[in-house]
Amino acid sequence: MAKKNPVSADAAKIKGETPAKVSPLPAGADLPTSYAGTQGNGGETHQTTTDEAMTLTTQQGIPVADGQNSLKAGPRGPTLLEDFILREKIFHFDHERIPERVVHARGYGAHGVFELTDSLADLTQADVLGTVGQQTEAFVRFSTVAGNKGSSDLARDVRGFSVKLYTNQGNWDIVGNNIPVFFIQDAIKFPDLAHAVKQEPDRGFPQAQSAHDNFWDFATLTPEAWHMIMWQMSDRTLPRSFRTMQGFGVHSFRLVNAEGQSTFVKFHWTPRQGLQSVLWNEAVKINGADPDFHRRDLWAAIESGDFPIWDLGVQLFDQATADGLPFDHLDSTKLIPEEDVPLRTIGTLTLNRNVDNFFANTEQVAFCTQNVPPGIDFSDDPLLHGRNFSYLDTQLKRLGSPNFTHLPINAPRSPVRNFQQDGHMAMRNPKGRANYEPNSWGADGGPRENQEIGFKSFPAEVQGTKQRIRSETFADHYSQARQFFISQLPIEQKHLSDALVFELSKVERIDIRARAVSHLLNIDNGLAATVADGLGMALPDPAKAAMPTMDLLPSPKLSILVNGPDSFKGRKMGIFLTDGSDAAMFTALTAALEDEGAMWEVVAPKIGGVTLDDGTVVAAKHKIDGGPSVLFDAVAVLPSAEGVLLLAKDAASKDFISDAFGHCKFIGVGENAKPLFDEARIPPELDAGFVPLAKVKDARTLIVACRDLRFWPREMNVDLDAG
Ligand code: HDE
DSSP: OOOOOSSOHHHHHSTTBOOOOOOOOOTTOSOOTTTTTOOOOSTTOOOOOOOGGGOOBOTTOOBOSOSSSOOBSSTTOOBOTTOHHHHHHHHHHHTOOOOOOSSSOSEEEEEEEEEESSOOTTTOOOGGGTSTTOEEEEEEEEEESSSOTTSOTTOSOOEEEEEEEEEBTEEEEEEEESSSSOSOSSGGGHHHHHHHHSOOTTTOOOOSOOOSHHHHHHHHTOGGGHHHHHHHHSGGGSBSOGGGOOEEOOSOEEEEOTTOOEEEEEEEEEETTOOOBOOHHHHHHHHHHOTTHHHHHHHHHHHTTOOOEEEEEEEEEOHHHHHHSSSOTTOTTOOOOTTTSOOEEEEEEEEEEEOSOHIIIIITOOOOTTOOOTTEEEOOOHHHHHHHHHHHHHHHHHHSSGGGGGSTTTSOSSOOOOOOOOOTTOOOOOOSSOOSSSOSSSGGGSSOOOTTTSOOOOOOOOOOOOOOOOOGGGOOOSHHHHHHHHTSOHHHHHHHHHHHHHHHHTOOOHHHHHHHHHHHTTTOHHHHHHHHHHHTOOOOOOOOOSSOOOOOOOOGGGOSGGGOOSSOTTOEEEEEEOTTOOHHHHHHHHHHHHHHTOEEEEEESSTTOEEOTTSOEEOOSEEGGGOOGGGSSEEEEEOOTTHHHHHTTOHHHHHHHHHHHHTTOOEEEETTOHHHHHHTTOOTTSOTTEEEEOSTTHHHHHHHHHTTOSOGGGHHHHOTTOO
């Protein structure tokens, strides 16, 4: 039986939200028979089927005659132990959960394809990077780090950006983040970092937040963390969408070619959708209104055929370039500015298919930094080496067996041939007598190793005294932190200092707050002074630095706003309507949005929708209380003259406007909207972020304004902390 595509052509005809493009059904979209035909309404009267193919069975395939009632001695029990159908069902349910990931527990994945657009065949043996036009199946999982699996999407947190490429030479995982540097320099500190940021162990909170004493205690005792802290406190950790984030492999890796020559490489994913983030006050409210905001956004974009695309860029450099950098590229708290080693774009990653079983795909997928095909190798970054151990180790615990590579989401698409055998849940069980190599049973005693095409480690020269030590070349903790700060636009700098003040205001220990400011004094005096002032404290002495801070040049590539999109494509407008709203304006607006490739949803007093002034009925996507303006990138308010009088009395309607205003959104103001703005105490003539919608052509003007995403000058008028 074919599953009905949730985005049906019929649904697209109903006025009330962006018509979805109908995407083809994914392969294998038929319902599995074990799920099909489970019907019944309980009690004695449930329906049954006479169709054998639709018959409910146990896990052992025994057909079930009654799935609604357990086996009892008499109508009022007791229930009999003999009831294997009841026991099997409850037993299976009892064991449904597997441990969540110790970090990055909350995630969302999608399938896609990687296509090579520029060959690196001269630099690497990796087949996936060799032939222009070659397509490679991909699976990507985005995640937050600190929160549990059920936490909300808009936590201020680093985002994981893990990519699995099912190459012809086995799986290649680029297990990255949306930030190009990390908090620590040595893997031995990772458990401390993760413990410090997650819930405090005695009380079990706070959930998915770094704004607490333990995190800032650790951070202020760890000077190497302060470059990453600048990123963490910036809007990078409040992405508008997974679709609007960059991804970074962070460490240097090596490319190795057929001649055995090595080139260092860093991997960057750059979204074609442009970078975009939300504001903190907005994030707090999104978490309440839609804790699944990011996963819903990705799912909806893919479902509607608006497939997100990232370019894969590489920074390629040799040992001489590495030696000339003012820091050590093996130190994961440092990045190489794109202005110094430019990105070479070599491919595109397109996410084009949603998961059809979250558990089987997103939960069970297992990424590991050590999954690299021949031609890609590791640098000596000590963090990378720790990761190469950790991921495989934690996956054994989480997935329960070394055979997790047999699960479809983890199985390589290229042949697997070896003599590893048995273990829990072994699915791939080789036949024949030989389970060792070399042997005399198979052709050539095989399968056997192959010097030509097999993985060979780059034969780097290694020498040294065995010791526990941190390299002197890792000692500069503040120069790139400063470079990041001075590369931000003033509004971004303001968000960063606001974030620091907020986070530290949640820290109870005054000495920890002071220690934080003492690090800021090594980064930027103005920033330190703003944060100290925001916390109502005197400036402490600067933290003792291992090295003086260097004045590096600003790197515009580090700003989100400088690298935003140039259209409103892929963004969403909330259109607020009442009965009697202007049909011509509504039609013009939705047409302009669709021209732009943007989405729209109708918010109305009743979910049943509204009747416009020409009699058209428009379905609502949200009742006003369920569709606050934080769910949209911009809003248009088009009530009728009567409708607006009702809205003006309604708290949720006033919040809709005042939040859109406070979050610096572009606001389309219908001719009748004024009473609502007055009641929300917002004069529509206040700034150029308001676009009057009087004539039909104004619809286009609003969309053009929205290309700037936010009207930032307003923030200086609405925020207590603004200079
Ligand atoms: Fe991870 N990390 N990590 N990490 N990490 C995990 O592996 C670890 C680090 C990252 O979507 C775990 O399967 C250590 C840097 C992502 O399934 C665990 C160190 C970066 C994901 C682990 C780091 C990351 C993880 C938990 C310091 C950015 C989610 C579950 C040496 C480049 C993968 C799992 C997914 C997950 C260990 C540092 C990114 C415990 C020891 C740096 C995106 O193995």
